[in-house]
Amino acid sequence: MTEAALEYRDLDGAEMLRVRDLHAFYGESHILHGVDFDVRRGELVTLLGRNGAGRSTTLKAIMNMVGHRTGSIVINGNETLAMRPHRIPRLGVGYCPEERGIFSSLDVEENLLLPPTVRSGGMSLDEIYEMFPNLYERRRSQGTRLSGGEQQMLAMARILRTGARLLLLDEITEGLAPVINQALGEVLVKLKERGMTIVLVEQNFRFAAPLADRHFVMEHGRIIEEISAAELPSRREHLNSLLGV
Amino acid sequence: MTQEFVLETRGLTKEFRGFTAVDDVNLKVREGHIHALIGPNGAGKTTVFNLLTKFLPPTRGEILYRGKPITGMRANDIARLGLVRSFQISAVFAHMTALENVRVALQRRLGTSFHFWKSERSLEPLNDQALALLDQVGLKDYADVLTVEMPYGRKRALEVATTLALDPAVMLLDEPTQGMGAEDVDRIVELIRRVSEGRTVLMVEHNLSVVSRLCDRITVLARGSILAEGDYAAVSTDPRVREAYMGSEAGETEEAGA
Amino acid sequence: MTMIFGVPLAVFMGQLMLGLINGAFYALLSLGLAVIFGLLKIINFAHGAQYMLGAFAALLGLQYLGINYWLALLLVPLVVGGLGMVIERTILRRIAHLDHLYGLLLTYGLALIFEGTLINFFGVSGASYPVPEALQGGLNLGFMFLPTYRGWVLVAALAVCLGTWFVIERTRLGAYLRAGTENPALMQAFGVNVPQLVTLTYGFGVALAAFAGVLAAPLYPVSPTMGSSLLIVVFAVVVIGGMGSILGAILTGLAMGLVEGLTKVYYPEAANTVIFLVMILVLMLRPAGLFGKEA
């Protein structure tokens, strides 16, 4: 247990991310219509919703990767709405995009080493390889030559190195085999133990359910429901209806 | 033994700079089956698709369609034979409407696709057919929407509709449900079931409930070669498969499936 | 004397040497193009003009400010490179998000402006820049009389090329460059200041062109059109080497210099097109160029 983790222990419960009345646009089209939610330190929350609900866009908006935003996004006490994109990660944020974004001009290992470390206490290369043996095997091959799933792992693994404290993960289980999903689940648990804060956009509810402290349900660019792990069993039906499962 | 197998590979192998992605695969797909190709990430599923549809040249081995070798053919000719694929990452014509997307597939049948002196309007007779197909995948209301503006899940559905438009004898679907909401998944599953009447479907799929619900036969790939083959029950109980692939989840999915 | 296919050995060797020297220029210029294309995905059509500006800056610096050759070799790339950065900040940046075709056209426009303006003030007949004392005279290589200055050009150009190659392929900064090349948005999401990276890269590419310009000043007439004629050939070199491939640009540059040299011996009329012939052949056999990664 690193003291980095300890340091975060006692800060548990403090607020890591606060989003207020967030609107986001892609050019003309208005995607987010006032998103409100906050995440406490060390917490793992999920953003659930149907396709097109705006979950990915929410993460992109937090990273300032969408066309235009209004409202307020406070990370670790800093208002970031006015920040240039490259400053945001330096607040200790790690982002794993939906479309993975593996670099074909770099080999697997270069991909892993690419993101600048933003904080101390990130995972070491060995720890990562231990966690994802496939990557170790293919470490010398071009990033995009990996299979869909391997790429997903790489995208995930990449940000574990940077020592980010707040992870924004978009559909990390998409197209992954169940075994890998289990592995990833365990990874997330480990990360929580290390005191990381995680926002998880998930399609695969079975994967998300056991991990999350709270679930936010999105629809049409808004948060329409918040369900805590505790009340989950009782409200499962309601949730399914929301997700149309 | 030729005819009952629509699609057959003999010693199919693909190497990328020394790395063997597909290793001596002998795949046999029966006429009329829904055949699943499953396996851990990187097993070589997509590569197999690319080889079958000639998007990649095989390093070794041959491919037979209805007993005839097609190993030497060009990708678009393969498609003309009735062997049509979808892609793992959605492939649509972004700046065309959903309707036009489907119509482009339909129009090939008219045989006028090189007629640069004909009017576009000569295609409008195809519209009803196109709409019908869109309807099948629940995209009727999107007919006039530009594809860029559709959410990811819808794009996948549109892709299936476009594939259907060719009325292929064999459909190769690479993870048709990937990144879809449960709702859409069910629709697609139903759709595949429906359209598989009178055709053969070969699909890569991770969503086991889908596999269990749909497939007559399953081939499990691991590290590029066939690990096991059989129907769902057989495969899912095969210890090697459970270990290599399904992990503990198999049980649950059966419930989910049932 | 010894003959090679009916050509005196001396002439043959001499031509190869000269080819190598031209090749050094191709290498420098295509290197700059490759670097810029890499990150900005822009075919920098102004590259020829910037090379020409380098030569003119040296010339005017000497005439009006008494800046000597060696100082020019240092200052001019900084100045012209700086100009490049300003252009990037004020103009290119505005179209960064667009189809790269626009970048090509914009820089084409800039090239027209630079060239046209200088033509109005200096005509096209071309002025001459004196060879620095230290490098006057020549070396007798046995097979030929090589003007010292040309020897120097070869050495200087190669040194700069290799330095650049090392930085890009072997350092962390280089990795950023290559990654930013592919997905700048994501690089920002990792905390890399991409806009700054872009500006510096363009500036550097332009500086390389200017450096080549200064090297060229004492060799060729310094005229506003000196660049545009060279540019198309250099394009070809970049393509043969493989777009954006650093090593490719350098080696191909030198190789093409040699090829051209040989053509001048055996079939001079073809000298100015042989490179294009090579380019077509290469693209037929290796679509991504000699050193390019197949997509």
Place this chain on the structure above:
Amino acid sequence: GGTAQAQMSDDAVRIGYLADMSGTYRDLAGPGGLEALNMAVEDFGGEVNGVPIEVFSADDRNSADVGANTVREWIDQRNVDLVAGMVASSVSIAVTKVLEENDGLAIISGSAASSITNEHCTPNHIHWVYDTYPLAHGTAKAVVEQGGDTWFMLTADYAFGHALEGDVTKVVEENGGEVVGGVRHPFPTSDFSSYILQAQGSGADIVGLANAGSDTVNAIKTASQFGLTQTGQQLAGLLIFLNDVHAMGLEATQGLLLTTGWYWDMDEQSREWAERYFERVGRMPTMVQAGVYSSTMHYLNAVEAAGTDEPEVVRAQMGEMPVEDFFSRNGRIREDGRMVHDMYLAQVKSPEESTGEWDLYEIKSTIPAEEAYRPLSESQCDLVNQ
């Protein structure tokens, strides 16, 4: 008088000056030539037969089609009476074709190709200052006579270069010399190193430069860099203009033999005109620029004498009148359109000999008008009836 005015085509005599105003040949004709033209008009009094003389100009950018189209428009839109200037042979030939169709009139001062009054002759143009024939017969002959009898030709790979190369080869061989080799270089070329290298390899005594303008300049510079003269070879520039020598400096060019149609310092009246030109332009005139003045004057005199600007009549009238002025000695215009006049063999002075920035040539000898140019007996021009 009134009667004359009646015969003028319209309310003005319009002279269009067409030349390379910005390109390789800018300095030998270009704006300077236009200035010379204006001088002529002013000296003539700005009007002829009671109508004003209008001058306009355009840049042909050494491109045949730009030139031809400009002239076509001048005819259709501005009914031009005389087209003057014209440098690149390609442009001149194109322009004369247009003029022939629309029976206009042109006087060519800049071009070199002798074909302009040979296979390309028309009744609608006159070739004034010089051409490749005298260049060869002047310079080449002299060089061979001085003992340079093995030649290596460095030729601009286009019509003018070919013509010059041809004429020179003929002359060299007629005089017992031999052309042992040669190379044709693209037009224009800035890097001559490899060609010079071949010249050195050839072992010829003389390296003949059958090119012009910046090509010649660069060839000469490169030659000195590669120590061509140290190794006992000699350069023969076959077409060199005053501005070229001025640009290269005497250090690099001293001793060069060259043939010229005129030199500003060759006698009193030439100096007198040249000084006036210098006043206005700040440079000494080339033979082409002087030729523009001389030819324009001759044209205006002819118009006045004929009392009309009717091209045919004027052309005939010009043929009648001998050309005798500061520029031309024993000059007359032949039926093929060639204005023959005395030519001069000059040598570039050494820095020591030179007394001033523009004191560049020493006239060695005069080539009489009748010997200087291709005899009509050899002409392929169909205006000439053998």
Place this chain on the structure above:
Amino acid sequence: MTATTQTLSPSMKRRRRARQRRGALYLALLAIGLVAPFVAYPVFLMKILCFALFACAFNLLLGYAGLLSFGHAAFLATGGYVTGYLLSSHPALTPETGILAGTLASLGLGLVFGALAIRRQGIYFAMVTLALAQMVFFFYIQAPFTGGEDGLHGVPRGQLFGLIDLSSNLAMYYFVFAVFVLGFALIQRTVHSPFGQVLKAIRENEPRAVSLGYNVDAYKLVAFVISAGLAGLAGSTKTVVFQLASLTDAHWHMSGEVILMTLLGGVGTLFGPLVGAGLVVSLQTQLAQSPLGNWVSVILGAIFVICVLSFRSGIVGEIQKIVRKNFK
């Protein structure tokens, strides 16, 4: 299927309205084209029309097949040289035969270029075409029938169909106008044809088009050849108008210029190239006469930059945007 017609009607209506608006526009332009020679200098107008046709042909490739050719000058020149050579060496030939021959020659060359280049993508395609064009340029410098640097001159305009004397600028103009209208109509139809649809699909997502059974190379090749042929037609006509053919048409600057024209007017718009060509040609000819003469290239360059910076979709493109905003 009532449902069908319902869901379709909005788009159908829109298309029909667009069609009507286009129809009106065509008539207007046709009228303008017919009276123009009485207002402006016919030769100048003919120059514009020739380059407009050239640009339209280029636009077919860039705007609708997504292929940036940097070697289109080669086709312009080939048309010009072949026509010029035939007409001046065989005075018996009528101009239209000469033009036909020139067009066919470019068509053939297009086939060769296409066969070599079509498999290459994006920037590589541009570069291969550029390289091929450079070699053609080199060939034309050396080839005897082009007159090398001097070019071909005094090409007779001759009698159209052996009847109409084209030496009159007016007659010539109406011929050129007719040629342009035909070429333009062909392009416009090609774009809105089944073939056009497939082209678009290929431009959007090539692998998908392949997987739908389309031989994409064949489609691109056809588009390329059509474009080459029309470029040749432009060159041939131009040669008859100006009675000369020269290297300027074969030089890569010409390939750059046609891009300029197309962009200025609006890539992928039907009228863009026409407008662009008109503007560029006017600028060049008008400025060349004015005191600004030496600044032509600077001004063109500036326009280029401003254009790319402030109105990218070109003049026509921008206008269309405005129209769409206000009329829908």
